[in-house]
Amino acid sequence: MAVKDYIRERFFPHIWCSGCGHGMVLNGLLRAIEKIGLDKNEIVMVSGIGCSARISGYVDFHTLHTIHGRALTFATGIKMSRPELKLIVPMGDGDALAIGGNHFIHAARRNMDMTAIVINNRIYGMTGGQYSPLSGYGTMSTTSPYSNIDHDFDVVELSVAAGASFVGRTTTYHVKQMADILGQAIVHKGFSVVEIMSQCPTYFGRQNRLGTAIDMLEHFKENTTPVGSKAKQKNPDLVERGIFVQKKMPEYCDEYDKIIERAKKGN
Amino acid sequence: MKEPKLKEHVINRDWCKGCSICVYFCPNKVLELDDGDKAFAKRPEDCICCKLCEFRCPDLAIEVITYRESEVIL
Numbered sequence: 001m002a003v004k005d006y007i008r009e010r011f012f013p014h015i016w017c018s019g020c021g022h023g024m025v026l027n028g029l030l031r032a033i034e035k036i037g038l039d040k041n042e043i044v045m046v047s048g049i050g051c052s053a054r055i056s057g058y059v060d061f062h063t064l065h066t067i068h069g070r071a072l073t074f075a076t077g078i079k080m081s082r083p084e085l086k087l088i089v090p091m092g093d094g095d096a097l098a099i100g101g102n103h104f105i106h107a108a109r110r111n112m113d114m115t116a117i118v119i120n121n122r123i124y125g126m127t128g129g130q131y132s133p134l135s136g137y138g139t140m141s142t143t144s145p146y147s148n149i150d151h152d153f154d155v156v157e158l159s160v161a162a163g164a165s166f167v168g169r170t171t172t173y174h175v176k177q178m179a180d181i182l183g184q185a186i187v188h189k190g191f192s193v194v195e196i197m198s199q200c201p202t203y204f205g206r207q208n209r210l211g212t213a214i215d216m217l218e219h220f221k222e223n224t225t226p227v228g229s230k231a232k233q234k235n236p237d238l239v240e241r242g243i244f245v246q247k248k249m250p251e252y253c254d255e256y257d258k259i260i261e262r263a264k265k266g267n
Numbered sequence: 268m269k270e271p272k273l274k275e276h277v278i279n280r281d282w283c284k285g286c287s288i289c290v291y292f293c294p295n296k297v298l299e300l301d302d303g304d305k306a307f308a309k310r311p312e313d314c315i316c317c318k319l320c321e322f323r324c325p326d327l328a329i330e331v332i333t334y335r336e337s338e339v340i341l
Contacts, residue, residue, distance in 0.1 A: 007327065012281075012282050012326075013282040013326060018325075019286035022325070023324070023326055026327070027323070027324060175323050214291045
């Protein structure tokens with residue numbers, strides 16, 4: 001199947017701005033799914049609210065466009081009732097870690113088999129460029145015109161601490177790595193988190209004078225390094241990308257089935 | 268395995284938003300924007316079929332068709 005077979009062409013061109021990273025994430029995700037060879041009817045995509053959440057409208061899987069921050073809770077419900085389906089939950093940084101922060105850490109702790117994609121463009125784009133929990137100290141936004149004094153989360157460290165059994169990070173510049181990590185995350189049995197550093201040239205880029213989408217992609221190229229590289233030791237400011245955690249842990253739906261079996265036996 | 272040979276770049280002008288990510292990151296500078304700010308293959312003979320433009324396009328607007336692929340479809 002070609003990538004085009006996985007999308008709802010009637011909704012294109014999509015609403016995202018020229019040069020937006022969300023389209024690149026969609027592109028990489030479709031290539032990952034094509035490579036694994038999943039059937040469209042095996043996949044459920046659940047999204048919340050925001051620019052990133054619009055992704056579920058463009059893919060021809062089972063899709064659910066839900067409420068802000070609660071994509072993972074809806075996904076949990078679907079997985080409990082239909083554990084044979086593959087759940088993919090793309091979220092923006094604000095959707096995943098501000099409004100849905102509590103759901104995120106507990107979903108990670110529970111280790112239910114699904115893939116959470118945190119598309120991190122460090123801003124609330126759809127509502128006009130307000131700062132998010134991932135904007136970081138010293139950044140400019142509509143709601144921090146004299147610069148932001150909040151510190152940001154590290155999505156990878158947070159996910160590892162919360163107990164996710166697969167944690168990866170990549171950027172929109174590294175498209176082949178993106179498709180590779182997303183593919184491994186989808187195949188992984190357990191809760192997978194993939195942070196994809198993405199560009200919002202319209203708000204984050206403009207307000208922080210980072211230039212065009214191309215300049216922002218160049219920034220990802222220059223300021224990231226493969227996990228465990230020597231470059232990181234020389235320059236601790238580099239952001240590591242790759243797979244940080246990939247471990248086997250009891251999966252929630254499997255464990256729940258065992259509980260049902262035990263309850264049926266009455267002991 | 269032979270190197271894939273370019274058949275054509277299929278560019279969907281209705282979907283292209285002219286961000287020029289494909290133009291900038293093409294290793295052989297094959298693509299350019301036309302007067303309407305839409306990507307087109309100016310030097311298709313230089314294309315090495317790496318497909319990075321296709322993979323990076325945020326609008327899913329480019330497809331690099333190679334002969335091997337088109338033969339498989341036929």
